[in-house]
Amino acid sequence: MAGPEVNIDRGKSLLLKDQGNKCFQAGDYAGAEALYTKAINHDPTNPLLYTNRAMSLLSLSKKGSSEPQDPSAIPVLTPIQIENYEKVIADSLSSIRLHAENMKAYYFLAQAQIALHRPSEALASAKEAHRLCVEEIHKGGKGASSIGPITELVLRCKKEAWEAKEKERLDAQGGLVRELQVLLEKERDRRVEELHSQAATEMTDGEGVNVPVEEQKITEEYARKIEEVRNMGVAAGTVGEEGKRRNVPDWCIDDITFSVMVDPVVTKTGQSYDRSSLMEHLKRTPTDPLTREPLRMEDLRPNLALKEACDEFLEQNGWAVDW
Amino acid sequence: MATGFATKRLSKELSKIHGNLPPGITLVSAEGFQEWLLDIQVLDSNPLYMNQTYRLKFKFSPSYPIEPPEVTFVSSPDRPIPMHPHIYSNGIICLDLLGQQGWSPVQNVESVCMSLQSMLTGNTKNERPEGDANFVANNRRRPRDIDFYYHDNTV
Numbered sequence: 001m002a003g004p005e006v007n008i009d010r011g012k013s014l015l016l017k018d019q020g021n022k023c024f025q026a027g028d029y030a031g032a033e034a035l036y037t038k039a040i041n042h043d044p045t046n047p048l049l050y051t052n053r054a055m056s057l058l059s060l061s062k063k064g065s066s067e068p069q070d071p072s073a074i075p076v077l078t079p080i081q082i083e084n085y086e087k088v089i090a091d092s093l094s095s096i097r098l099h100a101e102n103m104k105a106y107y108f109l110a111q112a113q114i115a116l117h118r119p120s121e122a123l124a125s126a127k128e129a130h131r132l133c134v135e136e137i138h139k140g141g142k143g144a145s146s147i148g149p150i151t152e153l154v155l156r157c158k159k160e161a162w163e164a165k166e167k168e169r170l171d172a173q174g175g176l177v178r179e180l181q182v183l184l185e186k187e188r189d190r191r192v193e194e195l196h197s198q199a200a201t202e203m204t205d206g207e208g209v210n211v212p213v214e215e216q217k218i219t220e221e222y223a224r225k226i227e228e229v230r231n232m233g234v235a236a237g238t239v240g241e242e243g244k245r246r247n248v249p250d251w252c253i254d255d256i257t258f259s260v261m262v263d264p265v266v267t268k269t270g271q272s273y274d275r276s277s278l279m280e281h282l283k284r285t286p287t288d289p290l291t292r293e294p295l296r297m298e299d300l301r302p303n304l305a306l307k308e309a310c311d312e313f314l315e316q317n318g319w320a321v322d323w
Numbered sequence: 324m325a326t327g328f329a330t331k332r333l334s335k336e337l338s339k340i341h342g343n344l345p346p347g348i349t350l351v352s353a354e355g356f357q358e359w360l361l362d363i364q365v366l367d368s369n370p371l372y373m374n375q376t377y378r379l380k381f382k383f384s385p386s387y388p389i390e391p392p393e394v395t396f397v398s399s400p401d402r403p404i405p406m407h408p409h410i411y412s413n414g415i416i417c418l419d420l421l422g423q424q425g426w427s428p429v430q431n432v433e434s435v436c437m438s439l440q441s442m443l444t445g446n447t448k449n450e451r452p453e454g455d456a457n458f459v460a461n462n463r464r465r466p467r468d469i470d471f472y473y474h475d476n477t478v
Contacts (some may be wrong), residue, residue, distance in 0.1 A: 289428055
């Protein structure tokens with residue numbers, strides 16, 4: 001990629017950038033970050049400097065957390081990590097401002113956003129990175145090596161977006177259960193009161209009701225009802241989370257990775273695969289996985305309707321990312 | 324490609340397989356995602372294989388299923404190596420499906436087992452491949468690196 005034409009001290013800036021790259025390769029991310037910052041001071045118009053600094057900050061933050069490889073654990077971020085991720089976001093946006101079609105910047109942006117638990121923003125960024133990556137592949141660029149990780153990131157964002165929505169739904173349901181419980185308790189108290197006032201007026205007659213026994217009955221009846229409402233809430237929650245968990249329809253599954261497809265492409269057999277995994281196969285053997293006839297990347301066509309269907313399925317069933 | 328490629332796919336295969344394999348195929352062990360053992364039986368009345376159980380060892384590389392698994396028969400006192408003109412007496416199998424050329428990433432553990440089952444079912448020759456003794460004595464290569472001559476893909 002070429003840098004911009006106009007700059008303040010481009011030579012010096014590039015020199016610092018090279019030094020930064022060396023630090024980065026040696027695993028000295030803090031050193032790399034400092035050098036890229038200096039490079040930016042000498043040339044604030046080079047978009048690569050911002051993405052490089054973002055990459056150093058990302059590596060720095062990931063190094064800080066104990067289990068960076070485990071996507072299922074929700075890591076607690078330290079204030080420094082949060083600050084770093086915010087800087088990654090700022091740098092990515094600066095880079096995009098200087099160079100719009102910027103796959104790397106969107107990829108880093110999405111990673112920082114998901115780390116900060118902003119799944120819907122992250123998903124939008126990851127999708128943009130994916131779009132740019134596919135474009136780059138068509139132009140013969142080196143995007144091919146990024147399509148796998150970007151596809152994975154899109155899936156992870158989809159899962160987190162679904163989880164956030166699901167949590168909201170469960171919270172709302174929990175709220176409803178609590179509200180019903182309060183209403184039932186009020187009704188119970190009203191009936192107990194009614195019983196007492198009834199007993200007071202019937203005092204004069206000889207055969208009044210046995211107040212303590214009746215009160216006990218009412219209390220028990222409402223305790224049972226409250227318990228039932230709670231159980232219904234639990235059951236409904238289970239239906240949402242566990243009950244549906246078992247069934248991933250075959251049509252949305254990529255036959256190579258067995259994952260839900262993000263970007264289905266169709267071959268002339270009519271079979272669809274996810275672009276990322278089929279490309280991985282074609283790199284090794286340029287043949288159709290089913291027929292073994294010659295197959296090139298250029299022969300693939302996006303399967304738009306299936307993509308829509310997969311998107312919609314994941315929106316409702318984010319758990320399927322890790323089925 | 325990320326290192327989790329094979330692991331993810333295999334964990335999904337495993338959850339599909341569990342308690343859900345075709346007749347005559349049993350999962351013996353799948354500890355980790357590098358090596359699995361499965362038992363297969365030939366269910367028709369082919370006298371060569373009747374009432375026998377054979378054990379298969381699958382070895383997976385980190386880039387499975389882009390790369391084929393290494394599949395061999397392993398012997399133990401009650402698990403012999405099946406007699407077949409494409410199976411060497413050390414358990415190495417000559418099947419194009421398992422070679423670099425014949426493999427396809429849409430194949431999976433279950434489909435490989437089924438292919439081997441049918442490879443046995445259709446066989447009538449009670450013999451080893453040509454040069455078996457010599458091959459078994461001298462071969463030091465990994466099965467996947469051997470350039471078998473697939474002279475007869477119908478067997």
